[in-house]
Amino acid sequence: MAVGAHYRIGVDVDPGESSEPNRGIRSAFKTPTTPDVTEGIKAAIQGAINKADVTLDSIASVMIGTTHFINAVVQADERHLRPVGVMRICGPYTKENPAFLDFPPILRRIMRGHVSYLDGGLEFDTREIMPLNEDQIRQECATLRSKGIQDIAIVGIFSPLDIKGLQEEAVRKIVLQELPDADVVLSSEIGQLGYLERENATILNTSILKFARSTIKGFKQAISLLGLTCPLFLTQNDGTIIDALQAEKCPIKTFSSGPTNSMSGAAYLSGLDTRGAWPTNAQVIVADIGGTTTDVCALLPSGFPRQAGTWVEIGGVRSSFSMPEVFSVALGGGTKVEVDSDGKVHVGPESVGHRLISEGLVFGGNTLTTTDVAVALGKANIGDASRVKDIPVEKLSQARSRIKKLLEYSVDSMKLSADDATVILVGGGSVVHMDDLEGVNKIIRPQFHDCANAVGAAIAKVSGQVDTVEVLEGRDEKEVVAAACEEAKQKAIEAGADPLYVEVTSVENMPLEYVAMKATRLIIRAAGPLSKTALLVSGRYESTTTHADDITEHQKASIMSNQEKHASDFIVSPSASVDIRDYRPEVDEKGIWWVSEIDCEFLATGCSILACGGGGPGYMCYLAARAAIQQGHRLPIVEADDLDPDTWVMGSVSYGAPTVTTERLPSGTEAKDATDALLTCFPGVKMGAQIAIEIGGMNGLRPLVTATDYNVPTIDGDYMGRAYPRLYLMTPFLFGESATPCTQADGNGNVVTVHKAADFHAVERIHRKAGLELGLFSQLVCPPMNVKRVKEVGTLGTTSLAWYIGRAVYLAKQRKTSIMDAIMEANPSGRILYTGKIISLTRHVSSGGYTEGLVELKPIGADEQEYGDTALTDTRHMRLPFQNEYLYAELFNPGQSTKDRGEILCTVPDLISLVGTDGYALGTQDLRYGVRVTVVAFTAHPHWYTEKGIEVGGPKEFGYKDLDFVPLGKPYYEPKRVTKEFRPSRA
CATH class of the missing domain: 3.40.50 (Rossmann fold)
Structure with missing residues (x-):
């Protein structure tokens, strides 16, 4: 086994020897990283081979993990x-x-x-x-x-x-x-x-690609110069391997293989990969403790780490590919231990990192680290213990307690339930663990724990994956899933897995929402050990491609001399380049607010909070608005009072399944096609302004983009004051306005209009059926109203409200103040209900196509509080049922049955939102165990407080016939307007 600072190389780990105490590992060898890739690889492999005393022809394969490729992206290496x-x-x-x-x-x-x-x-x-x-x-x-x-x-x-x-x-x-x-x-x-x-x-x-080919060529040369003829493989992000030729084609699949190797190596070293060894009905968590951080990941029974969600960020770029879900906390062997002026001991986040062996006390340095604490307490035999024998007992006790809490916090963040977990500790910094952990029933620190990365690379399997959407109407769902599993296994076999041992490692079956027929998305992974045929393949060290490997040295010199990098070059967030305290939106003397890219960012965040868990993914619409600005469009917002009362107003709403929404991105013509078609039903009507149908989520920004097609402004306001899952849950319909005719268009020339329907429910059913033929994503436009009527039945000022909330979030983040307090100041009709973490979650798609479920929270403990937190004296838990949007907030005693009603703090139509630590609200699709959230609520617009509003938008509409509306108890405040605050004063 050989381990370098940047490369992990597995050598001669034979699964057939797994009954031995060392699990077949013949040697472990470390060598410093060298500037030359070829020389570094040679030194590492040669050292391991010499130490193991084995012949070259006994080496079956070489597996390498590298960070070269991801570093080039993160560092923008031209x-x-x-x-x-x-x-x-x-x-x-x-x-x-x-x-x-x-x-x-x-x-x-x-x-x-x-x-x-x-x-x-x-x-x-x-x-x-x-x-x-x-x-x-x-x-x-x-x-x-x-x-x-x-x-x-x-x-x-x-x-x-x-x-x-x-x-x-x-x-x-x-x-x-x-x-x-x-x-x-x-x-x-x-x-x-x-x-x-x-x-x-x-x-x-x-x-x-070309850089990857050049780098892998260096790996091949190193192996060839050693006289090895075995195959070369690279480890992938998902814990499996691909041969060198495939890695040349898809280097991105190796970007984050390091943490994954540690996780799968930990499973192997602990023996949990053997049949019958996996703890019954238990969670297994791996904590890889290095010099600076602890990386924590949940292991699946397959021995693979749990994968991250829909996207990850690489070098500031949102990307989609298989990567492990890793939680990192600032705790390692080199983490500093310091005492403040009040005598309180702090552990981290600063670390001496790789300088531990020169700066740590036990190594002759002057910095107290977590490793020193472990040695002083007799929990580790490292360095010179006499140098830490005089550290005060109270100081050591506080540091030890803090280390314990950090480990407990990191492990709990990866758990999927409150049940106890088995934890495997690996990494050179794992000496800092000294105590049993709450919520953990067993801790394993296996032999060779400091070489888990290399072990994971050496024992990695070969995988295959299927990601498909299947229509299930008239089909047996079990048969469909089984066929997809066989397809995933076949893909693994084609990649080199042994057909006798390939197994399905994970099955994700996710029914499509808002669909008037039964359909589901299947993501299935299979994996197996390398087949003998794959291991016998040799001669892979000469690249079969004839492409140039990289740009010339002359080109490199030219690039580096002419392109100077600045910090602003790496900024993605528009507001990150300004002092938000000094930022003023552009409002002219006529009271027209001209929206900027920074305003779009504020609006997107504010709209996420007003979405109450629904509203659809807002990222696309946010980018569309920014793109429109960059293309030279102006996005004006005006007050309804500043328009002629007879001006006709229209709006559109995104209508369809979220899975389709994120894949078939809009053409930009959907809303225009639907609007133009609907206007043919209203001869003589000319639209003069746009308005949001719902302010929550993606639809809060939609009118700004649609308005560019007609050169009209957008009114500050909407028709919900929030997000709701059904078409007829809009304030105009509370006052007798008709929902028909209404039109939806798919952006590909197809338009459907419902001219008349028996009732609101029939309109919904017809449009859902039509939406299937339109590909499950369209823009739907409702009948026009004049400004006079909009002022009577709309919820005005909500665009400004979203902006002020978003601005408050970004200002708090920039100034390092409380985000939640800032949100409350931006909307004084709100109240913080709870701060806790998710400990239970159920979710399914109803017969009507809506996501239904229940999320349960427990309070944040005193030792988990962050800046601005207030300790909860109430020990009760909170549950929030949802149908796309959150329906009510209920406090109850732990263990209390869901049939026994607790204390209801508020219900719909008041707004309930779960806000993450970054100030962005979690949609119901984003909920996961262990996530820390703050539950905030806002009083709904007075239209929803009418008898009709409570009937249509209250808990009974969502099936809770025994539950009456429970108001938040805060007065409603008319939103402050951006146009009024920032309009230039008139002389």
């Missing part, structure tokens, strides 16, 4: 990144969200080469949006040739479902005919569903 030509197979869609928009400026400058929009794309059920256009593809290739771009990313809508290769693969073949020396990467080979995140990951992979 020597190794190349411009990329992006070919979107999208038909009319995605234009509202341009490629590279959410990249840090420096990566956008380096990587943005050219973007093509091609005919094609698929619907969620793999119907073609439109066929490919070969002439169009060849024309775009000519453009790429003229720009000298040879690195090309092909990204098709719903391409992960295109198992027959009808579109992305077909485009690649044409591109290689026109540009035979090009590197072409398909998004379906890189990421899962989620168009922007998958495209971003594909771009990163394409840009790094």
Whole structure:
């Protein structure tokens, strides 16, 4: 086994010897990292082989994990990144969200080469949006040739479902005919569903491709110079391996293999990978304690780490690919232990890191670290213990207690339930663990724990994955899932897994929401050990590709001399470049508020809080508004009072399934097509303003974008004052306004209008059915009203309210003050109900297509409080049922049955929101065990306090027939208006 500072190399770990105490590990050898990759690899492997005293021909394979590729992205290393030509197979869609928009400026400058929009794309059920256009593809290739771009990313809508290769693969073949020396990467080979995140990951992979090929060539040379002829593999982010040739094509899949190797290595070293060894009905958590941080991950019974959610961030870029869900806390062997002026002992977050052996007390230095504490207490035999024998007992006791709490906190953050867990400790810094941990029934620190990374690399398996959406109408769901499992296993076998031992490691079955038929998304992973055939493959050390490995040295020198990097080059958040205290939105003398990119950021955050758990993913609409501004559009917001009372007002709402919403990005014509069609039902009506249908989530920003098509302003306000799951839950309908005619359009020329329906429920059912044919994502437009009527039935000022809430969040983060207090100051009709962490969660999709569930919280303990927290004297837990949006907040005693009603603090139609520590609210799709949240509530608009409002929007509408409306008890405050506060004073 060999371990370097940046590389983990597994050698001669034979699973057949797992009955031995050392589990077949013959040696462990560490060597410092060298500037030259080839020399470093040679030294590490040679050292391990010599120490193990084995022959070269007995080495079956070499597995390497590297951070080279991710470092190039994070550091924006222009020597190794190349411009990329992006070919979107999208038909009319995605234009509202341009490629590279959410990249840090420096990566956008380096990587943005050219973007093509091609005919094609698929619907969620793999119907073609439109066929490919070969002439169009060849024309775009000519453009790429003229720009000298040879690195090309092909990204098709719903391409992960295109198992027959009808579109992305077909485009690649044409591109290689026109540009035979090009590197072409398909998004379906890189990421899962989620168009922007998958495209971003594909771009990163394409840009790094030539550097990866050059680096892996160095690995091959090192092995070849040692006289080894065995196969070379690289470890992937998900804990499995790919051969060197595949790694050259998909280097992004190795970006975060280090933490994953530690996790799977821990499972192996502890013996939990053997049959029957896994604790019955228990959670297994791995804590990898290094010099500076503790990385914690939950292990699945398969021995693989639990994967992260829908996206991860790499170098400031939201990306989608398999990566472990890792929680990091500032605790390591080199963490500093300090005493403040009040005598309170603090552990971290500062650390001496790799300088521990020179700066730690027991090593002759002058800094007290956690390692010194462990030695002083007799819990570790490291260095010179006499140098820490005089440290006061109380100081050591406080430090020990704090270390214990940090470990408990990090472990609890990865648990999926309150049940006790088994914890495996690995890493050189694990000596800092000294005590039993609350919520942990067993702690294992295995032999070779400080080499878990290398062990994980050496024993890694080969995997295969299926990510698909299946329509289940008329089909047996079990058979559909079983067939998908077999497909995942076959993919693993094709990648080199042994057919006799390949197994399904995880099955995610996620029913689609808002769907008028039964459909589900399946993500299935399978894995198995390398087959003998794969291990016998040799001669892989010479690359089969004829592409150039990297840019020339002359080009490198030119880049570095002409492009100076600045901190602002890495900033993604628009507000991060200003002092928010001094920022003033642009409001002219007429009272028109001209929205900026910073305003969009504030609005998106505020709208997430007003969404009450629903409202759909707002990121796309936020980016669309920013893109519109960058393209030269002006986004005006006005007060209803400043418009002629006879001005006609219209608005649209995103209508469909969230899975489709994140994949088939809008064309930008959906709302216009629906609006134009609906206006034909109202001869003589000319729209003069837009308004949000709901302020919550993505729809709060939608009118700003739609208004650019008509050169009209957006009214400060909406028709809900929140988000609600059903079309008819709007304030105009409380006052007798009709829901028909109303129209939805899909952005591809298809428009459906319901001219008349028996009742509101019938309108909903008809549009849901039509939405299926439209691909489960459209914009729906309601009948126009004049400004006079809007002022009577709308909820005005909510756009300003969202802005003030968002601004308060970002200002608090910038000034390091309490985010929750800032939110309350921005909306005085609100109240903080609870601060706790999620300890229980149930979720399912109802027959009506809505996400239903129940989330339970318990209080944050005194030792878990952060700045601005107030200790809760109430020990009761809180539960919040939801149907897309949260319905009521209830305090109850732990263990109390859900049938026994506790204390109801408030119910709908008052607003209830769960806000994370970053100030962004959690949608019901974001809820997970262990997440820390603050429950805030706001008094609803007076329209919802009417008898009709409580009847339509109260708890009984959602099935709680025995529960009357319980108001929050705070007065409603008319929102402060941005236009009034920032309008220039008149002389």
